[in-house]
Amino acid sequence: MAVLAVPALSRIDLPSLVKKAGFTAFITFLLALPMVGMQTTDQGAGSLTIHFRFGSVAIGVIVAFVGRLGFGYWRAARADRPVKSVPGVFTRLSAAATDHSRAIGIAGLAFAVTLPFLPYSSGYIVDIGTNVLIYVMLGWGLNVVVGLAGLLDLGYVAFYAVGAYSFGLFAQWFGLTFWEALPIAGVLSASFGIVLGFPVLRLRGDYLAIVTLGFGEIIRIVLTNWSDVTNGPNGINGIPRPSFFGLVFQDPALAPEGTHTFAGFFGLDFQPVHRIWFLYYVILILALITNFFTLRLRKLPVGRAWEALREDEIACRALGINPRNVKLSAFAIGAMLGGFAGSFFATRQGFISPESFTFIESAVILAIVVLGGMGSQLGVVLSATVLVMLPETGRWFTGIPVLENIGDYRMLIFGMAMIGIMIWRPRGLLSHREPSIRLHPKGGYVAAEDVAR
Amino acid sequence: MDFLYFLQQLINGLTLGSVYGLIAIGYTMVYGIIGMINFAHGEIYMIGAFISVITFLLLGILGITFVPLEIVIVLLVAMFFTAIYGWTLERIAYRPLRGSFRLAPLISAIGASVFFQNYVQLLQGARTKPLPPLVEGGIALLSRPDFTVQISYLQIFIIVLTIVLMIAFNTFIAKTPLGRAQRACEQDMTMASLLGVDVDRTISLTFVMGAALAAVAGLMVTLYYGVIDFYIGFLAGVKAFTAAVLGGVGSLPGAMLGGILIGLIEAFWSGYFSIEYKDVTVFVILVMVLIFRPSGLLGRPEVEKV
Numbered sequence: 001m002a003v004l005a006v007p008a009l010s011r012i013d014l015p016s017l018v019k020k021a022g023f024t025a026f027i028t029f030l031l032a033l034p035m036v037g038m039q040t041t042d043q044g045a046g047s048l049t050i051h052f053r054f055g056s057v058a059i060g061v062i063v064a065f066v067g068r069l070g071f072g073y074w075r076a077a078r079a080d081r082p083v084k085s086v087p088g089v090f091t092r093l094s095a096a097a098t099d100h101s102r103a104i105g106i107a108g109l110a111f112a113v114t115l116p117f118l119p120y121s122s123g124y125i126v127d128i129g130t131n132v133l134i135y136v137m138l139g140w141g142l143n144v145v146v147g148l149a150g151l152l153d154l155g156y157v158a159f160y161a162v163g164a165y166s167f168g169l170f171a172q173w174f175g176l177t178f179w180e181a182l183p184i185a186g187v188l189s190a191s192f193g194i195v196l197g198f199p200v201l202r203l204r205g206d207y208l209a210i211v212t213l214g215f216g217e218i219i220r221i222v223l224t225n226w227s228d229v230t231n232g233p234n235g236i237n238g239i240p241r242p243s244f245f246g247l248v249f250q251d252p253a254l255a256p257e258g259t260h261t262f263a264g265f266f267g268l269d270f271q272p273v274h275r276i277w278f279l280y281y282v283i284l285i286l287a288l289i290t291n292f293f294t295l296r297l298r299k300l301p302v303g304r305a306w307e308a309l310r311e312d313e314i315a316c317r318a319l320g321i322n323p324r325n326v327k328l329s330a331f332a333i334g335a336m337l338g339g340f341a342g343s344f345f346a347t348r349q350g351f352i353s354p355e356s357f358t359f360i361e362s363a364v365i366l367a368i369v370v371l372g373g374m375g376s377q378l379g380v381v382l383s384a385t386v387l388v389m390l391p392e393t394g395r396w397f398t399g400i401p402v403l404e405n406i407g408d409y410r411m412l413i414f415g416m417a418m419i420g421i422m423i424w425r426p427r428g429l430l431s432h433r434e435p436s437i438r439l440h441p442k443g444g445y446v447a448a449e450d451v452a453r
Numbered sequence: 454m455d456f457l458y459f460l461q462q463l464i465n466g467l468t469l470g471s472v473y474g475l476i477a478i479g480y481t482m483v484y485g486i487i488g489m490i491n492f493a494h495g496e497i498y499m500i501g502a503f504i505s506v507i508t509f510l511l512l513g514i515l516g517i518t519f520v521p522l523e524i525v526i527v528l529l530v531a532m533f534f535t536a537i538y539g540w541t542l543e544r545i546a547y548r549p550l551r552g553s554f555r556l557a558p559l560i561s562a563i564g565a566s567v568f569f570q571n572y573v574q575l576l577q578g579a580r581t582k583p584l585p586p587l588v589e590g591g592i593a594l595l596s597r598p599d600f601t602v603q604i605s606y607l608q609i610f611i612i613v614l615t616i617v618l619m620i621a622f623n624t625f626i627a628k629t630p631l632g633r634a635q636r637a638c639e640q641d642m643t644m645a646s647l648l649g650v651d652v653d654r655t656i657s658l659t660f661v662m663g664a665a666l667a668a669v670a671g672l673m674v675t676l677y678y679g680v681i682d683f684y685i686g687f688l689a690g691v692k693a694f695t696a697a698v699l700g701g702v703g704s705l706p707g708a709m710l711g712g713i714l715i716g717l718i719e720a721f722w723s724g725y726f727s728i729e730y731k732d733v734t735v736f737v738i739l740v741m742v743l744i745f746r747p748s749g750l751l752g753r754p755e756v757e758k759v
Contacts (some may be wrong), residue, residue: 034534205746210490221736
């Protein structure tokens with residue numbers, strides 16, 4: 001029989017499909033009835049009333065029914081066809097990205113460097129770029145811990161907080177500038193990583209994750225309540241901005257006597273956007289250093305040991321690698337990078353409070369790493385960009401009901417994406433979970449035989 | 454030490470501990486049977502609390518004002534709908550991941566937790582939901598001119614309901630075929646499936662039961678504190694998980710014991726020391742137990758297999 005584009009209906013068990021779709025619709029109805037169908041609304045004076053939305057429930061049920069039916073049909077239709085040998089879209093995409101990672105990286109770098117001078121660029125866009133780069137840097141830092149060493153760290157935001165607060169406090173008490181405080185913040189965060197990591201690293205994967213979560217929360221609560229030092233929930237204000245080799249970004253006319261301003265020194269007209277550009281380039285350079293650093297580390301024995309440990313801890317131990325020291329180094333380096341990002345965050349905002357360092361922030365950074373593909377530098381850039389840009393895209397859809405407020409749905413989408421990615425592409429959209437080095441490189445057996453001959 | 458003050462904190466701690474214990478059972482059962490931390494379980498409890506509030510409001514609109522009847526209806530409704538959330542969670546987020554790499558279910562659970570928080574926030578609003586107190590009054594146990602030890606009717610209700618549920622639940626696990634299937638899966642899933650136990654169904658039902666108990670805890674908290682919001686699941690989840698770990702993950706009496714201990718520690722800490730650092734104590738206990746005695750008080754030590 002000729003291969004039909006549309007499979008004959010008789011070969012698809014339609015009653016069973018409808019039954020399954022009906023079941024899905026029924027479950028959707030039960031799920032939606034209380035939470036979607038009845039909204040508790042404030043009617044003032046602290047009392048609540050219910051606002052019924054059964055229309056939305058009906059829409060949800062219909063969507064679930066049709067969706068399940070369509071999915072079942074698609075699957076049955078596909079099962080009829082001979083097995084595809086062509087890999088799926090994402091597989092091909094990620095293979096292409098891995099093959100051309102150098103070219104993509106250079107193109108991306110060129111784009112990032114010229115961003116402030118591109119047409120249509122503005123202070124606002126450069127500011128978003130800065131935001132993206134903060135998350136890229138955090139993602140790359142966490143990638144060392146999660147992607148390379150395979151340790152799930154749910155409290156990464158703690159190191160970000162340590163970096164931010166160490167700069168904030170050093171600036172407040174000792175008048176240190178950003179560039180003086182940056183190395184100190186890195187060292188402090190790394191020490192925190194070692195102190196926190198030391199007792200927990202012999203724990204198994206999921207227990208380690210929960211303990212890091214506990215540490216993250218402890219640090220946040222201490223920051224909130226230790227008011228004498230951290231100023232409690234009010235946070236630290238007036239954190240100094242970074243300077244360009246001692247030149248500050250201020251209007252020369254308004255700057256205090258004796259300070260050298262950037263605009264004055266170079267004989268430019270003062271523009272506030274200069275500072276935005278400068279911050280952007282600072283984080284770009286920090287991020288590039290991070291990237292270079294981690295890429296080099298991968299080629300060092302310690303980087304090899306991280307990846308080996310991720311693949312099989314017991315085998316590593318048998319081969320004489322000390323898992324604790326290796327894990328500790330990953331933890332410390334990840335923490336240090338997080339601390340740098342934290343310092344930059346503090347100087348950029350000029351204000352920090354414990355509010356910025358909640359568990360949600362850790363979850364966001366983890367989502368960036370997981371969605372991008374654990375161990376993939378490019379993937380982190382991609383998912384950080386999507387995460388930061390998503391709320392901004394809402395303005396393109398003004399007037400369209402849901403898309404208009406897409407920013408509100410950001411974490412909803414990211415939560416779903418995390419589940420979806422674990423189910424369909426556990427290596428991430430752009431995966432690079434392959435070990436950096438193999439005993440027998442591509443087609444190892446053939447090569448070995450050639451040598452034998 | 455002031456004995457009366459101590460007694461009052463003891464009562465408060467037992468009440469809190471009952472709530473944590475009920476949530477902890479969900480963690481411990483799931484961990485026992487499929488070896489994963491169901492990070493979204495705290496969110497399931499939060500959904501249970503929301504469904505309780507919604508049902509209370511609905512009953513108010515329908516004109517049912519007899520409080521015991523109200524509570525029974527809300528209890529059943531919340532258990533039913535929350536159980537469906539638990540079932541769906543397992544079906545969508547965890548079942549496809551059986552046999553994936555070790556951290557996959559945990560990452561998926563974190564995704565589910567983020568999803569549920571935002572789901573409830575978007576659908577029900579980010580503001581806290583107050584509910585007027587339904588059960589008021591109590592019994593004065595001991596009194597002195599300047600201090601009275603009181604156990605409220607609500608506290609009695611919470612403690613008694615927890616004890617009843619615990620006994621029922623233990624009997625269920627020990628005596629019914631389903632409980633037997635559950636224990637079999639816990640010991641050796643492959644062998645159980647070879648002997649005709651429907652593993653998928655057993656795991657599903659584990660989630661359903663855990664969610665139903667979490668819904669009871671949600672109802673209790675709604676009544677006890679009278680105010681809930683979409684974020685309560687995180688902290689309660691971590692505390693209940695700590696309880697499960699403290700008691701020994703995988704052990705049902707351990708979960709209850711751990712819950713009560715955590716409740717007592719929290720009550721005494723806020724009663725005698727500072728209320729600000731009460732959450733820190735829980736996290737410190739969590740960290741300490743995991744580092745020094747990962748098998749908990751009543752658990753069996755685990756041996757890593759190659």
